[in-house]
Amino acid sequence: MAAALRVAVLPGSGRALLRTPKTITTPKAKMSFASLPRGQKAALTALGVAGAGAAGLALALQCSVKASDLELHPPNYPWSHAGLLSSLDHASVRRGYQVYKQVCSACHSMEYLAFRNLVGVSHTEEEAKALAEDVEVVDGPDDTGEMFTRPGKLSDYFPKPYANPEAARAANNGALPPDLSYIINARHGGEDYVFSLLTGYCEPPAGVEVREGLYYNPYFVGQAIGMAPPIYNEILEYEDGTPATMSQVAKDVCTFLRWASEPEHDQRKRMGLKVLMGSAIVVPLLYYMKRHRWAVLKSRKIAYRPPK
Structure with missing residues (x-):
């Protein structure tokens, strides 16, 4: 593409001074894999295959000695x-x-x-109280500053061995x-x-x-x-x-x-069942309101007549 010539007239002179156009350099095309010679293509392919094989071998060896696989x-x-x-x-x-x-x-x-967690799950309240009372719990201090033992209560946690x-x-x-x-x-x-x-x-x-x-x-x-x-x-x-x-x-x-x-566990699944039953009623109702009620209002066209 030819560059435009700029003409400048010097004051007091009838000659025109031609300015030299600037040189426009075009960027070189990027080198791609397809433009490489056949020998370089083969060398790069072999290098990639060797690198992938080494990485796979290292991963296999690392996984083979993991402690999680010794079970x-x-x-x-x-x-x-x-x-x-x-x-x-x-x-x-x-x-x-x-x-x-x-x-x-x-x-x-x-x-x-705690013993109270057993009530209503595996034992009655009386049975849980009896289980708690079989345990001697260290409590205190009392009015004299001494520790004492007492029978366990429902609020006590399981004793530690x-x-x-x-x-x-x-x-x-x-x-x-x-x-x-x-x-x-x-x-x-x-x-x-x-x-x-x-x-x-x-x-x-x-x-x-x-x-x-x-x-x-x-x-x-x-x-x-x-x-x-x-x-x-x-x-x-x-x-x-x-x-x-x-x-x-x-x-x-x-x-x-x-x-x-x-x-x-049981309460979570019971609540999930209630949500599914409620959704079976609410979802069709919402679909009806959206499709047959709200869609009509959103898609209507209102035309205004100019006053006569």
Whole structure:
């Protein structure tokens, strides 16, 4: 594209001075992969394939040594409360509390659960009061400044098996038993994991050695757990006469722990059902108002006649 010439006339002179046009530089075209020679294309392709392969190999090696893979993932069990509108089996919750009281409470605490939480769920108010009164609670100080013991009340929380974490570690070879108040929500897999852990103790396979004081469990991270097998057939006798097999005991305590982790389980699903029933009435009414009432007003055309 030719540049325009500018003509300037000097004062007092009849000659015209031609100004030299400025040089216009056009940017060079960007180099693309398609414009490269065949040899460079092959070299870059090989380099990309090698880089992708190295990255994939590094990722595979990193995942192969992750501690999370040194465990067996629990299967999905058909829990009766797993449905969208299914409630907890409260008879199983009651039996699960019996399992916790007679078996689990020797090592594990539930410091976020009080005796009053059992009322209307697994026990009556009188039964919960009787359970609380069986516990001696340290209270005080009294008028003389001394601590004293008293029978438990509904407002008291479940007693702890150890006074502090250090005492718990000393009694369990350095391992700290976790609190069970929210253990179902705190573990991946929920009650499936806890059930599999309780029933998954077995002999280690050939070539696997377990250190003294530990027990082999394929569902535990690292497969070596410091907790001895806590349940077995006929470990206790249920009040309602249900056979206390290992699977039944594990199922009941998992149902109890699910309720402890989520006390609003039944209420939440009941509220969800009410919302669905209310929506079935409100949504068609709103659709009718929008489609047949409001749409007519929004789409009407108003014409104004000029005055005569």
